[in-house]
Amino acid sequence: MSATQEIEFRDAIRDAMSEEMRRDKRVMLIGEEVAEYNGAYKVSRGMLDEFGPRRVIDTPISESGFAGMAIGAAMLGLRPVVEFMSWSFSLVAADPILNNAPKMLFMSGGQFGCPIVFRGNDGAGGQLGSTHSWCVEGLFSNVPGIKIVIPSTPADAKALMKTAIRDDDPVFFMESERLLGMKGDVPVGDDVLLKFGQACVRRTGTDCTLASWGRPVHFCMEAAEELAKEGISCEVIDLRTIRPLDIGSIERSVRKTSNLVIVDQSWSFGSPGSEVAAQIHQRCFDDLDNHVHRVHTEDVPAPYAFNLEQEYLPNTRKICEAVRSATYNA
Amino acid sequence: MPRLSDTMESGTIVRWNVKEGDAVKSGMVVADIETDKATMEMPVFDDGKILKLLVPAGQQVKVGTQIALILEDGESLDGAQAATSAGAPNASAAGRPSQSASANTFVSANSSTRGASSVEPIDAQAEEILQADGARVRVSPVARRIAEQERVDLGSLKGSGPGGRIIKRDVMNALENRGSNPAAKTTDAPRTGAMSTSTSQSSATPHVAASSSLAVPVSPTPRSNGLVVAGLQSTEVAVSSMRQIIAKRLVESKTTIPHYQVTMKFELDRLMALREKLNSELASMGIKLSVNDFIVRGCALSMAKHPYINASWAGEKILMHQQVNVGVAVALDEEKGGGLLVAVIRDVDRKSLRAISSETKTLSEKARSRGLSMEDMSDSTFTVSNLGMFGVENFTAIINPPNSAILACGAALKQPVVRDDQLTIGYEMTATLSLDHRVIDGAMAARWLNTLKGLLENPASLLV
Incomplete structure (x- = not known):
């Protein structure tokens, strides 16, 4: 393992983009306030200075327009990174990102690919109200042709972003506003990449498997710590990407623990969580000691009030309750 | 009708030895049953009184059909009558006998007492497990799997999950407790098909104490499939990983390779004489050649003329090997559980x-x-x-994949032999070659054996 340095999540993403832009002239960044303002969330600090306005491009507030433009650029050979200030705002660009990008290779009979990365904040940022608190993986994971990356640590964010930029297919890269300031050790150097579809065991345990991705992984770690005091040993699996989905790692863990709790901050109906549950029920039926439990965001629009929003989201308390129930310790 | 042989699907009551109203005691033979194999005596496992004989002598009925009702001491008639009037397929109104008011029947516990689902045919729920009180047992999938593997009687467990569901923890606890009271936990008691309704009956059978972790007592009484085996007592020995591999590989070999055997006799007079001479001259150097060493070398030299013996079947093609690497089967100490390894001389x-x-x-x-x-x-x-060192005259071996052939050698025995039309005494060895017919045909095998014969019978060729 090479040396590491402690940096913020946002800078890990910036470093990944900058390194790839130095490496490959076709890579560019486009979005609202990514250039002059250094990013609405300061993810692209210093990039305009280094790469200039032809490769770091500010756009008007017109997601459908700049997403479509970037898709065209990708079809003709560039490798754009498109920043959505929030994935909530990507919904106005649904047609280009869902109806064009992921189908282009298929519809053109292999003539045009679409090597593009869409990135931005996903999930509740904290009191942003119903329309700006989207967790879009529930919607988007339903679409074939899209790769979906949802990292939980700065190191993963950097390594997966580099893989995303080098990938020949559209990659939806989902960050969390609540994690951008998180610091973590990130390997130094240009060449650390992570393959998609490889989950990571964050904590080993014997009684119950907790599977999650993105920010809720941290809630799972807190819950596992608390449950350990009660004598319940949890194994925490961070999926890192949900398409491709590393179901094999969850399967292996469930064969050991016989119990699975999925923590997914999207709504429960037709979600990645329900897909994982279905696949595990199919693959591990004879290994399960209880049905798969799921902790999701409540099935209502996001409330604004702080206390209500906390109750609305998956949280440590809910995870603990689900694990106790799954392991018959309720 | 109990299942009295593993292939029995129906049985005929040859003769009832009791009539309605007779008192019976546990162990008493109440009927002779003709199965697909033989006529067998059928004992009861409970004390009580014969209330009704439901199937007359001479009639053939399917396994699992009610054939008679027994009232245990203290049981009254109403439950039993309800059971009878409801007809053979179910006795839903009766509930379970333990409440005092129903009959103990000659039918499997699960089909006689299924409870609510009175319209379902017997077969639909033939595998259902019932608790002692007749309630349906809910079991988590992993608990069911472990119970099946470890032969824990789920009917005897009390579930700690919601609605009484038996969960992994309950089965694991039962397994832990097994050491202290083995009989109570294993599936000794007939779950289906036999006549007892009480697990305590079978626990009366003597058990070997579980002194080591390798040996656990196995019930001599019926397994969960209802098979009745009279008085067979065994000890379970855990299978080592080596034996598992042997089992897997050899089953695979014997079931996927079209084996056949070719046997030949070898005159070993000259070889035995040469060996004796070499060994006496080389003894000071610590060299002692075995007959097997000559055979191994002879086999290897024979490959040059017959490369197909030194080949592997590889689906769409045959691999002709450039090296001749001879595996020598080595038997391990029986005291340590035996086992077999093949050491490869390259x-x-x-x-x-x-x-x-x-x-x-x-x-x-x-x-x-x-x-x-x-x-x-x-x-x-x-x-x-080679089993020659045990005095074995001849045997056949199973091919060691991916080989296409294996030579099984017997002992070089002093025998009356015919040499130059004279009856005399000489050394003779019989060896049998097992072959994969996909690669090697009989004549090819015979020619190779002849080449080997030439080498072993003119052993100087093995020295140079």
């Missing part, structure tokens, strides 16, 4: 007898003391198995 066609001998000895000793490495056991192209 490039045998290019090695002297002395090298073959010392390598075989080294590998055999290593196999018996600390086991062989993957390298020691891989890449064989042909195998020799």
Whole structure:
């Protein structure tokens, strides 16, 4: 393992983009306030200075327009990174990102690919109200042709972003506003990449498997710590990407623990969580000691009030309750 | 109708030895039953009184059909009558006998007492497990799987999950407690098909104490499929991983390779004489050549003329091996559980007898003391198995995949033999070659054996 340095999540993403832009002239960044303002969330600090306005491009507030433009650029050979200030705002660009990008290779009979990365904040940022608190993986994971990356640590964010930029297919890269300031050790150097579809065991345990991705992984770690005091040993699996989905790692863990709790901050109906549950029920039926439990965001629009929003989201308390129930310790 | 043989699907009551109203005691033979195999005596496991004989002598009925009702002491008639009037397929109104008011029937517990689902045919729920009080047992999938593997009687457990669901923890607890009271926890008691309704009956059978973790007592009484085996007592021995591999590989070999055997006799007078001479002259150098060493070298040299014996079937093609690596089967100590390893001597066609001998000895000793490495056991192209040292005259061996042939050698025995039309005494060895017919045909095998015969019977050729 090479040396590491402690940096913020946002800078890990910036470093990944900058390194790839130095490496490959076709890579560019486009979005609202990514250039002059250094990013609405300061993810692209210093990039305009280094790469200039032809490769770091500010756009008007017109997601459908700049997403479509970037898709065209990708079809003709560039490798754009498109920043959505929030994935909530990507919904106005649904047609280009869902109806064009992921189908282009298929519809053109292999003539045009679409090597593009869409990135931005996903999930509740904290009191942003119903329309700006989207967790879009529930919607988007339903679409074939899209790769979906949802990292939980700065190191993963950097390594997966580099893989995303080098990938020949559209990659939806989902960050969390609540994690951008998180610091973590990130390997130094240009060449650390992570393959998609490889989950990571964050904590080993014997009684119950907790599977999650993105920010809720941290809630799972807190819950596992608390449950350990009660004598319940949890194994925490961070999926890192949900398409491709590393179901094999969850399967292996469930064969050991016989119990699975999925923590997914999207709504429960037709979600990645329900897909994982279905696949595990199919693959591990004879290994399960209880049905798969799921902790999701409540099935209502996001409330604004702080206390209500906390109750609305998956949280440590809910995870603990689900694990106790799954392991018959309720 | 109990299942009295593993293939029995129906039985005929040849004769009732009791009539309605008779008192019966546990162990009493109440009927003779004709199965697909034989006529067998059928005892009861409970004390009580015969209330009703539901199937007359001479009639054939399917396994699981009610054939009679017994009232246990203290039981009244109403429950039993309800059971009878409801007809054979179910006795839903009766509930379970333990409440005092129903009959103990000659039917499997689950079909007689299914409870609510009175319209369902018997077969639909034949595998359902009932608790002692007749309630349906809910079991989590993993608990059910472990219980099946470890033969824990789920009906005897109390579930701690919601609605009484038996969960993994309950089964694991039962397994832990098994040491102190083995009989109560295993599936000794007939779950289906037999006549007892109480697990305590079968626990009266003597059990071997579980003194070591390897040996756990096995019930001599019926398994969960209802098979009745009279009085067979066994001890379970855990299967070592080596034996598992042997089992898997040999089943695979014997079921996927079209085996056939060709046997030949070898005159070994000259070889035995040569061996004796060499060994006496080389004794000071610590060299002792075995008959097997000559055979291994002979086999390897025979490959040059018959490369198909030194080949592997590979689906769409046959692999003709460039090296001749001969596997030598090494038996491990029986006291340590036995087992078999194949030590591989590489490039045998290019090695002297002395090298073959010392390598075989080294590998055999290593196999018996600390086991062989993957390298020691891989890449064989042909195998020799020799039971001559036990005085075995002849045997056949199972091919060691991916080899296409294995030579099974008996002992070089002093025998009356015919030499030059004269009856005399000579050494003779019988060896049987097992072959994969996909690669080697009979005539090819015979020609190879003849080449080997030429070498072993003119053993000077093995020295140079």
